[in-house]
Amino acid sequence: MTTMTETSARFREFKMPDVGEGLTEAEILKWYVQPGDTVTDGQVVCEVETAKAAVELPIPFDGVVHELRFPEGTTVDVGQVIIAVDVVPGGGEAAAEPVAPAVAAPEPAAEPEAPKGRQPVLVGYGVAESSTKRRARKGTEPPAAAAAAIQGELNGHTTTAVPAATVVPESRPLAKPPVRKLAKDLGIDLATVTPTGPGGIITREDVHAAAAPVPAPAAAPAAPAVAPEAVAVPVAAAPVPGARETRIPVKxxxxxxxxxxxxxxxxxxxxxxxxxxxxxxxxxxxxxxxxxxxxxxxxxxxxxxxxxxxxxxxxxxxxxxxxxxxxxxxxxxxxxxxxxxxxxxxxxxxxxxxxxxxxxxxxxxxxxxxxxxxxxxxxxxxxxxxxxxxxxxxxxxxxxxxxxxxxxxxxxxxxxxxxxxxxxxxxxxxxxxxxxxxxxxxxxxxxxxxxxxxxxxxxxxxxxxxxxxxxxxxx
CATH class of the missing domain: 3.30.559.10 (Chloramphenicol acetyltransferase-like domain)
Incomplete structure (x- = not known):
């Protein structure tokens, strides 16, 4: 009983919030953190897609990421726990009862700061139940903490400092979440795309250029020069060579x-x-x-x-x-x-x-x-x-x-x-x-x-x- 209490005090769990108006689910598009990464209050930890838009989710407390409950591409109901964070510096005696993470994680990069006691401000935030049960999930290959920090800067939020011993792989492509989603939809490996954006950032046009030797499909079909401006152009999924049909999940x-x-x-x-x-x-x-x-x-x-x-x-x-x-x-x-x-x-x-x-x-x-x-x-x-x-x-x-x-x-x-x-x-x-x-x-x-x-x-x-x-x- 004592162990359960200590475990509950040590770990805080972040639930999928209702980021829209009465929405019931959202798909996890991208994790910006992995188990072992240090996070701070207000740091964006993932991007999710609701029925209305893509939204970045900030976490409301400090600590070290212990577990990601769902891999990218999973549709999660509002109110379900998506990430667990160790908020107790060093883990204390609670570390005697380890909880197997669902996603493979590297060794923690840094010791977390003490919790600030800030109250949740979004619907769906809250401390989880004290149960230590974990359902097995498909493993994902965690990126380096430094890469997560760089990606965070691209999205306008502050991430924790990268430890001096961490080396950022030069091959890590820099791109904003919408561009990464576009590349995923088109089946393009960002590592093969030549960036033209400022600071070596891959743009939407770069992805289109890599998708085909013809001009980027973002350009609208030929229309009179006097036609009113379009807001955007839909992008179709890239066909697989030799395939007779392509199935696109509707979500x-x-x-x-x-x-x-x-x-x-x-x-x-x-x-x-x-x-x-x-x-x-x-x-x-x-x-x-x-x-x-x-x-x-x-x-x-x-x-x-x-x-x-x-x-x-x-x-x-x-x-x-x-x-x-x-x-x-x-x-x-x-x-x-x-x-x-x-x-x-x-x-x-x-x-x-x-x-x-x-x-x-x-x-x-x-x-x-x-x-x-x-x-x-x-x-x-x-x-x-x-x-x-x-x-x-x-x-x-x-x-x-x-x-x-x-x-x-x-x-x-x-x-x-x-x-x-x-x-x-x-x-x-x-x-x-x-x-x-x-x-x-x-x-x-x-x-x-x-x-x-x-x-x-x-x-x-x-x-x-x-x-x-x-x-x-x-x-």
Whole structure:
């Protein structure tokens, strides 16, 4: 009995937290520590993928890693212990009852500091039960503590100092977690990739270049130069030579999106309307804004003007910005607009949104769009950034596609699809002339938005893009 008490006092266990909104599981993508490594309060110990995003998990106490309960690639339920840490300096008498670690570990690199007594701050943290039972797990080959420290610096967190006797293998490739995940998906050994990033860091483009002798697949299929900018491009799994088919596990973000899209398609009655519009004046405005000193430092593209046009249309037709409350059989009118931008990533489709987009000036909206794009491309979009959206824009034009019938993002009332902007013959002032033309498609939930309201919103967006001075007169 005494031994169990000492063991409980010696080891603290870190549980898989709920890093999203009511999520029930997460996949362990990468361990940054191994048994024997010293960890400090707040140090990131692993990266996990939830149904919404990839998230790095910090540990809330000091000590020496005793055991990793699950190998990389394992899906773990929220609340399950994922790592055990020895928080007692030297182990004391409790060391008389060793607990066999599930993952092979090197000798401890350093003596841990005394626990600080800091209370857990995330859901799922907590001291484990005093049981010393351990289930056998598949062994993994532990990297050196120094390599874990270097990887930690790449991700912006502080790790413990590397002992002087530790030697970092020169062949250890340096890459951020999203890049490592991409390499894993494509079957690329990072040791064979030539880095081009600062400080010898392997970039996403380097991985793509190593995957095939052709240009990196991150580039979108050929599209007109005037097409709105894409947020990201999906990456397919690399085929095995000679294989007739490839099976890709559906999990994490991709699994959640698949379930959500099915639920949305068969729950909300979708209606889609289309309009083709001359956007020549909008394209001229984009060119002028790129030279405007007030827009210096932000990216100006057609997507920015389209986003602003949709926000103005919503202001003129606020009833479209709503949600359906099934439990209470109510329509919930939203007095704010969290504007979603659909982004295709290697992990699947995500829809981060710009909070309170309706209150932003054009330069502020441009900056927010730029930050959203950068974060999505780096695979760092947080669950909070994808929560609470009200309406969404999806850009299919960057792929050279004219239009589509987009499915609503769950919980939202409308989604606007933007097609490719192309030179087409158009009747302008009584004559057929080449003009910049695009097709817009608006899908909406017919429980919230009837045909008249949906038509007004779509017509307003089209009118603004045809005569962008309405951004001033209508706002």
């Amino acid at each position: 994490g973000v991709r699994k959640a999106i698949a379930q959500a899209m099915v639920g949305s398609a068969f729950t909300a009655p979708h209606v889609t309307e289309f309009v083709t519009v001359d956007v020549t004046r909008t394209m001229k405005l984009v060119a002028e804004l790129k030279e405007d000193k007030d827009m210096a430092g932000v990216r100006v593209n057609p997507l920015l003007i389209i986003a602003k046009a949709l926000l103005v249309a919503i202001k003129r037709n606020p009833e479209v910005n709503a949600a359906w409350d099934e439990a209470n059989q109510e329509i919930v009118q939203k007095h704010y607009v969290n504007l979603g931008i659909a982004a295709a990533t290697p992990r699947g489709l995500i829809v981060p949104n710009i909070k309170d987009a309706h209150d932003k000036t054009l330069p502020q909206l441009a900056a927010a769009l730029g930050e959203l794009v950068t974060t999505a491309r780096e695979g760092k979009t947080s669950p909070a950034a994808m929560a609470g959206g009200t309406v969404t824009i999806t850009n299919v034009g960057v792929f050279g596609v004219d239009t589509g019938t987009p499915i609503l993002n769950p919980g939202e009332s409308a989604i606007l699809a933007v097609g490719a902007i192309k030179l087409q013959p158009w009747v302008h002032k009584g004559k057929v002339k080449p003009r910049q033309v695009t097709t817009l498609a608006l899908s909406f939930d017919h429980r919230l938005v009837d045909g008249e309201l949906g038509s007004r919103v779509l017509a307003d967006v089209a009118a603004i893009l045809e005569q962008p001075k309405r951004l001033i007169t209508w706002a």
